Amino acid sequence: MSESVKKSSFAEFVGTFLLVFFGxxxxxxxxxxxxxxxxxxxSIAFGLVVLAxxxxxxxxxxxxxxxxxxxxxxxxxxxPLNKTLWYIVAQILGALVASVVLxxxxxxxxxxxxxxxxxxxxxxxxxxxxxxxxLMFVIINVATGSKEQGVVAGLAIGMTxxxxxxxxxxxxxxxxxxxxxxxxxxxxxxxxxxxxxxVSPILGxxxxxxxxxxxx
Numbered sequence: 001m002s003e004s005v006k007k008s009s010f011a012e013f014v015g016t017f018l019l020v021f022f023g024x025x026x027x028x029x030x031x032x033x034x035x036x037x038x039x040x041x042x043s044i045a046f047g048l049v050v051l052a053x054x055x056x057x058x059x060x061x062x063x064x065x066x067x068x069x070x071x072x073x074x075x076x077x078x079x080p081l082n083k084t085l086w087y088i089v090a091q092i093l094g095a096l097v098a099s100v101v102l103x104x105x106x107x108x109x110x111x112x113x114x115x116x117x118x119x120x121x122x123x124x125x126x127x128x129x130x131x132x133x134x135l136m137f138v139i140i141n142v143a144t145g146s147k148e149q150g151v152v153a154g155l156a157i158g159m160t161x162x163x164x165x166x167x168x169x170x171x172x173x174x175x176x177x178x179x180x181x182x183x184x185x186x187x188x189x190x191x192x193x194x195x196x197x198x199v200s201p202i203l204g205x206x207x208x209x210x211x212x213x214x215x216x
Contacts, residue, residue, distance in 0.1 A: 008061035009090040015053045016094030022049040024113025047162025054154040066177040068205040095183025112184040115173030127172040131164040132204030
């Protein structure tokens with residue numbers, strides 16, 4: 001692994017840690033402290049942490065923070081396979097470490113922010129597909145190569161995450177991100193529906209690449 005891939009992969013680890021720590025952390029705090037944050041507040045937390053991390057590491061790694069995003073850039077032929085795989089490993093590790101830290105900080109929490117269906121499996125799968133499609137469609141249209149960087153990219157992607165969380169949160173949890181779901185699921189030992197949050201976001205995000213290619 002080259003030095004640049006090491007540094008960018010570590011940036012992905014840190015960025016995904018922050019995403020999961022503050023995003024699912026908002027869910028945990030809301031649960032532990034009697035709804036002090038609320039659904040709107042949780043959605044804002046996810047959108048703002050994504051925006052902040054893009055500004056922080058966008059020029060270093062692209063701030064993918066999401067295996068579905070990295071695989072989509074690979075599908076778009078803007079990112080090599082080796083780098084894609086290292087990013088995915090770093091993202092999943094970042095999410096796992098964040099969830100472990102949250103478990104240690106809030107041992108009384110009954111949830112670690114796991115993404116779980118509230119309706120049918122089909123409804124959840126379709127919702128995650130559409131949300132992930134929308135997120136990646138915005139990302140690939142504001143990114144430079146495989147880099148999400150600049151004021152426009154940060155605002156556009158952060159606001160998309162916020163909107164998707166507002167609409168999809170009550171239905172599917174609005175994961176759009178396999179790593180974000182894997183971390184809490186493994187630490188909380190809640191794996192029953194995890195496959196949905198791995199398969200659907202990847203399919204939705206990659207589908208948006210082909211739509212982007214068509215309209216471009």
